Amino acid sequence: MVGIVGYGAYIPRCRIKVEEIAKVWGADAPSYKRGLGLQEKSVPQPDQDTITMSVEATKNALKRGPHVDPKKIGAIYIGSESHPYAVKPSGTTVAEAIGATPDIHCADFEFACKAGTEGMFVVYGLVKAALIEYGLGIGADTSQGAPGDALEYSAAAGAASFIFGNDKVLAECNETFSFMTDTPDFWRREQEFYPRHGGRFTGQPAYFKHITGCAEGLMKKAGTEPKDFDYVIFHQPNGKFPQRVGKMLGFTPEQIEPGLLCPLLGNTYSGSSPMGLTSTLDISKPGDKIMLVSYGSGAGSDGFIFTVTERINEVRDLALNTRYMLDNNKRYIDYGTYAKYRGKILTAE
Amino acid sequence: MREVCVIGVGMNKWGELWGKSIRDIFVESALLAIKDAGVDKIDSMYVGCMTSGLFVGQEHLASLLADYLGKVPIPSTRVESACASGGLAVRCGFIEVASGMSDVVLVGGVEKMTDVSGDGATYALATAADQEYEVFHGATFPGLYALMAKRHMHEFGTTRDMLSAVAVKNHDNGSKNPLAQFQSKTTLEGVAKAVMVADPLTLMDCSPITDGAACAILASVDKAKEISKNPLVKILGVGNATDRIALHSRKSLTTLNATVEASKRAYEMAGKSPKDIDFAEVHDCFTIAEIMVTEDLGFFEKGKGGHAALEGKTALDGEKPINTSGGLKSKGHPVGATGVGQIAEVVKQLRGEAGERQLKNPKVGLTQNMGGSGGSAVVHILEVM
Amino acid sequence: MFPARIWREIPQRYRLEANRCPQTGEIYFPPRLVCPEGKCVELEPVKLAETGTVESFTVIRVAPSAFTDEAPYPVGIVKLDDGAKMMCQIADAQIEELKIGMKVKIEFRKIQSDGKAGVHAYGYKCVPVRD
Structure with missing residues (x-):
C-alpha cells in the first residue's frame, strides 16, 4: 500500500481584509467579496517565505509521521511560483533543516498553482516504483497580485507538506x-x-x-x-x-x-x-x-x-490542524504594513 | 615591579568634530599630555582604538599616530578590546613602565566616529558583540543592554526613574565640564519621554556618538620625581578580566563578571577595598550599565545601584561620586578614547584641577572601562601622593 | 555577506545542533571545542529542545539596515527546556504581550537577506506558545 504517511500545513498569522485593500483602490468591497467569495487573506511577514513555510509544514508532517526517519526521505519536491531564488533550490534548505541531507534527490517545481500536486505526484511514483522509501511533496507560495488587480485580493501565503511512503499509511x-x-x-x-x-x-x-x-x-x-x-x-x-x-x-x-x-x-x-x-x-x-x-x-x-485508513485516528492530533491555524492567532494588518511586508514600497538602497 | 605614576594628562573637547581627522584629534590631546607632564622624551606609546578600520578605513594606526606626533621611530602599539581599548592601552603602558623596559610611556585612546552614517556606526559598534549569535539576529548594542536592564528591573525592582536618575546626574556633572560633548541638563521626565531605542532604554539612556581622544603620560616614580612639577598620581592597582562575549552564554544577565573580576584584582593589588575609593569614573555607555557597574565594583549591594543613583548617593556631593566628568553619557563616548578619558578625569580630580565639578580633597579614585556588553573590563585605582 | 559565513552555521541555525560537556552536563550553543568550565575537550553532540521560556526581552526600534523592514521587533534571551540559552527574535508576538517567563517555541524563519541580490540567511526565531 502506497500513500500519505504524514501531512502538515502552515499558515502565517497576518491577515488583510478585502475592505482594507478595496479602500486603497477606491473599489467596492462588498462586490469584491461577493464576486470572489472571499473575506480576507493570509499575508507573509518579511521573515516568512516559501522555504520557511515549507520547513514548518514539513515539521508538522513529521509529527504525524513519527516513524519516518528524515535520513530515509529519498526525495523532496517543492512546488511554488514564489521560490525565494530564481536560481538556487528551495528544496535543499528544507532538506538541511529536517536533517535529510545528503542522500536525497531535490527539485523545485513551478507550474502556476499546480506545482504542489506535481511534487506529490512525482514522489508517489518514486515510492510506488520502490526507488525511494519516503518522499516529500510540498506545495507552498507567498504569491503576489499586482496592486489594485483582482488578484491582489486573493493572492495569499501558506504551505502543505505530505510524506509519501508504504508503511503506516494514513491515506x-x-x-x-x-x-x-x-x-x-x-x-x-x-x-x-x-x-x-x-x-x-x-x-x-x-x-x-x-x-x-x-x-x-x-x-x-x-x-x-x-x-x-x-x-x-x-x-x-x-x-x-x-x-x-x-x-x-x-x-x-x-x-x-x-x-x-x-x-x-x-x-x-x-x-x-x-x-x-x-x-x-x-x-x-x-x-x-x-x-x-x-x-x-x-x-x-x-x-x-x-x-x-485507521492510522488517521492515531496521528491526526499530533500536529495543529489546518482550520485551527486558519481561525486562531490572527493579526490583521493595514494596507501600509501589507505593502511594506510585501516589498511594494520603493525604498532607498 | 616598579611603581608607576601618571605625570600628565591631555584631553581636548569631545563632540562632533567635523573639521578634524583622527590624526588631528589624537595629536592635539597627545601634545596636551606631553605639555602637562613636562617631558621631552617618550620611550614608547600605546594607542587604544576600537575600529578605525570601520570608522575611517584606517588601520596601522599606531605607526600613523607616532608619525604625526613626530615620535618616529619609537615603538608604537595599537591595542583593541572594543570600548575598553583605552583602558587596555593604559594597562599595557603600566606593564611596560613597571617592568623597567621603559621609563616614560605615552598611553592614548582615540575614535573618530562621525565619518560614517548612523547605520555605519551601528554596524561598527556591533562588531563588539557576537556576530553570528547576537548581531545576526538583529540585536544592537542598546538592545543588549536593554536585555540586561529588563532583567535587572525584573529581579531587583529597578525602576524607570532609577535609570533616568543616572542620566540626569551625569548631565548635571557634564554641564560643569567644558570638554564634555553635552553641557545641557536633563530631567527624569526628559529621559523617560525621549524616543525609545530598545525598550526600556530611550535615547537619553544611551551615550552618544563622539569624536575624541585622550592621552596620559606614565612614568616610573623615580623618573616622575625627577621631571614632574605636578602632584604625582600613582597607579596603585590594575585589573583586567574577560567574560563570555554573548549574553546568552553568561550565568547571569545582571552581573558584569569581567568587572567583578577586574576590580577584585585591582583592589587586591592596591590593597584597597570599595569603601576606600573616594570617587569613580565608570563605563555608563547606557544608564543601566552604571547601575550594574556600581554594584559589581562593590560600591552598592547587588540590586541597590539604581536606588543609590535615585537617592543622590552617586552625585558630586554624594557619598560615592560617580562620573564627575559627566560620564560617557554627557562627556561623550569616543569608544577607544573613553578609558583614557576616565584616567584624565581622575587625575584632574586628584590634583584638584577639576574646576566647577572639583570634589573636596579626594585621595583615591577608580576607573572602570568596559568592552562590548561586558566581555572585557579594565579597572585602575589611582592615589595622589 | 559572503555565503560561506552563513553556510558554515547551517547545523546550528537550521537544526539547533549544540554540544554538552559529559563532566559538567552543561550544554553549549553554539558547540564548543573546549568546555569553559571543566576544560573537557570531548564534548558530545546534542540537539537543543525546541520549547522554552523568555529570560529577558527588548524591542529593537532603531534597527540595523538589514532589519529596518521588520522594526520594531522583539529580541529575547530564551532558556530552552533542556537548560541551554540562546538569543533570538521573538516573532509573531504583540509587544504588549511580551513578558519574562512567557512560553515560546522555535520556528524556522528567514533572519536576514544580503540586500536585494545577495543570499538569504535562514535560522531560528521563537514564537509565543498559544495553543
Missing part, C-alpha cells in the same frame, strides 16, 4: 490522473514582479475545462462517480469556483466544504488544493474516500483518489 493513494493543454490564461515573465492574466479567459477554457477534464478522466479510470466520494477538493483561486466546478461535475457543497479554505485564507497558489487536503484529512475517518484535483494555469490539473 492510501488509489488512482492518479493528469490533464494538460497549452493554455496561456495566467503567466509571469522572467524578471517581472507581478503576474498577468487573461481575465475571464482564466475561467471556462482554463480552470473549468481542465478540472472537469481531469476529474472525469480520473473517475473513469478508477470506475467511480461523485457519490462514491466522501470529500472532494478542487483548486481554490477564489471562494466560488470550487463550488461551481463541483456542481458541474455532480458533487454536493457538503463534499467540498471541509477543504474549502479560500474564503478566509485566500489563494495560496501551489499550497491551495494541497492545504484543502490537509484540512479534509483533519476531519476524515477511516474508510473515507477523498478526491483531489488541482489546477495550474498554463494549464493543467493533477487528480488523486485517496482512501483514509
Whole structure:
C-alpha cells in the first residue's frame, strides 16, 4: 500500500481584509467579496517565505509521521511560483533543516498553482516504483497580485507538506490522473514582479475545462462517480469556483466544504488544493474516500483518489490542524504594513 | 615591579568634530599630555582604538599616530578590546613602565566616529558583540543592554526613574565640564519621554556618538620625581578580566563578571577595598550599565545601584561620586578614547584641577572601562601622593 | 555577506545542533571545542529542545539596515527546556504581550537577506506558545 504517511500545513498569522485593500483602490468591497467569495487573506511577514513555510509544514508532517526517519526521505519536491531564488533550490534548505541531507534527490517545481500536486505526484511514483522509501511533496507560495488587480485580493501565503511512503499509511493513494493543454490564461515573465492574466479567459477554457477534464478522466479510470466520494477538493483561486466546478461535475457543497479554505485564507497558489487536503484529512475517518484535483494555469490539473485508513485516528492530533491555524492567532494588518511586508514600497538602497 | 605614576594628562573637547581627522584629534590631546607632564622624551606609546578600520578605513594606526606626533621611530602599539581599548592601552603602558623596559610611556585612546552614517556606526559598534549569535539576529548594542536592564528591573525592582536618575546626574556633572560633548541638563521626565531605542532604554539612556581622544603620560616614580612639577598620581592597582562575549552564554544577565573580576584584582593589588575609593569614573555607555557597574565594583549591594543613583548617593556631593566628568553619557563616548578619558578625569580630580565639578580633597579614585556588553573590563585605582 | 559565513552555521541555525560537556552536563550553543568550565575537550553532540521560556526581552526600534523592514521587533534571551540559552527574535508576538517567563517555541524563519541580490540567511526565531 502506497500513500500519505504524514501531512502538515502552515499558515502565517497576518491577515488583510478585502475592505482594507478595496479602500486603497477606491473599489467596492462588498462586490469584491461577493464576486470572489472571499473575506480576507493570509499575508507573509518579511521573515516568512516559501522555504520557511515549507520547513514548518514539513515539521508538522513529521509529527504525524513519527516513524519516518528524515535520513530515509529519498526525495523532496517543492512546488511554488514564489521560490525565494530564481536560481538556487528551495528544496535543499528544507532538506538541511529536517536533517535529510545528503542522500536525497531535490527539485523545485513551478507550474502556476499546480506545482504542489506535481511534487506529490512525482514522489508517489518514486515510492510506488520502490526507488525511494519516503518522499516529500510540498506545495507552498507567498504569491503576489499586482496592486489594485483582482488578484491582489486573493493572492495569499501558506504551505502543505505530505510524506509519501508504504508503511503506516494514513491515506492510501488509489488512482492518479493528469490533464494538460497549452493554455496561456495566467503567466509571469522572467524578471517581472507581478503576474498577468487573461481575465475571464482564466475561467471556462482554463480552470473549468481542465478540472472537469481531469476529474472525469480520473473517475473513469478508477470506475467511480461523485457519490462514491466522501470529500472532494478542487483548486481554490477564489471562494466560488470550487463550488461551481463541483456542481458541474455532480458533487454536493457538503463534499467540498471541509477543504474549502479560500474564503478566509485566500489563494495560496501551489499550497491551495494541497492545504484543502490537509484540512479534509483533519476531519476524515477511516474508510473515507477523498478526491483531489488541482489546477495550474498554463494549464493543467493533477487528480488523486485517496482512501483514509485507521492510522488517521492515531496521528491526526499530533500536529495543529489546518482550520485551527486558519481561525486562531490572527493579526490583521493595514494596507501600509501589507505593502511594506510585501516589498511594494520603493525604498532607498 | 616598579611603581608607576601618571605625570600628565591631555584631553581636548569631545563632540562632533567635523573639521578634524583622527590624526588631528589624537595629536592635539597627545601634545596636551606631553605639555602637562613636562617631558621631552617618550620611550614608547600605546594607542587604544576600537575600529578605525570601520570608522575611517584606517588601520596601522599606531605607526600613523607616532608619525604625526613626530615620535618616529619609537615603538608604537595599537591595542583593541572594543570600548575598553583605552583602558587596555593604559594597562599595557603600566606593564611596560613597571617592568623597567621603559621609563616614560605615552598611553592614548582615540575614535573618530562621525565619518560614517548612523547605520555605519551601528554596524561598527556591533562588531563588539557576537556576530553570528547576537548581531545576526538583529540585536544592537542598546538592545543588549536593554536585555540586561529588563532583567535587572525584573529581579531587583529597578525602576524607570532609577535609570533616568543616572542620566540626569551625569548631565548635571557634564554641564560643569567644558570638554564634555553635552553641557545641557536633563530631567527624569526628559529621559523617560525621549524616543525609545530598545525598550526600556530611550535615547537619553544611551551615550552618544563622539569624536575624541585622550592621552596620559606614565612614568616610573623615580623618573616622575625627577621631571614632574605636578602632584604625582600613582597607579596603585590594575585589573583586567574577560567574560563570555554573548549574553546568552553568561550565568547571569545582571552581573558584569569581567568587572567583578577586574576590580577584585585591582583592589587586591592596591590593597584597597570599595569603601576606600573616594570617587569613580565608570563605563555608563547606557544608564543601566552604571547601575550594574556600581554594584559589581562593590560600591552598592547587588540590586541597590539604581536606588543609590535615585537617592543622590552617586552625585558630586554624594557619598560615592560617580562620573564627575559627566560620564560617557554627557562627556561623550569616543569608544577607544573613553578609558583614557576616565584616567584624565581622575587625575584632574586628584590634583584638584577639576574646576566647577572639583570634589573636596579626594585621595583615591577608580576607573572602570568596559568592552562590548561586558566581555572585557579594565579597572585602575589611582592615589595622589 | 559572503555565503560561506552563513553556510558554515547551517547545523546550528537550521537544526539547533549544540554540544554538552559529559563532566559538567552543561550544554553549549553554539558547540564548543573546549568546555569553559571543566576544560573537557570531548564534548558530545546534542540537539537543543525546541520549547522554552523568555529570560529577558527588548524591542529593537532603531534597527540595523538589514532589519529596518521588520522594526520594531522583539529580541529575547530564551532558556530552552533542556537548560541551554540562546538569543533570538521573538516573532509573531504583540509587544504588549511580551513578558519574562512567557512560553515560546522555535520556528524556522528567514533572519536576514544580503540586500536585494545577495543570499538569504535562514535560522531560528521563537514564537509565543498559544495553543
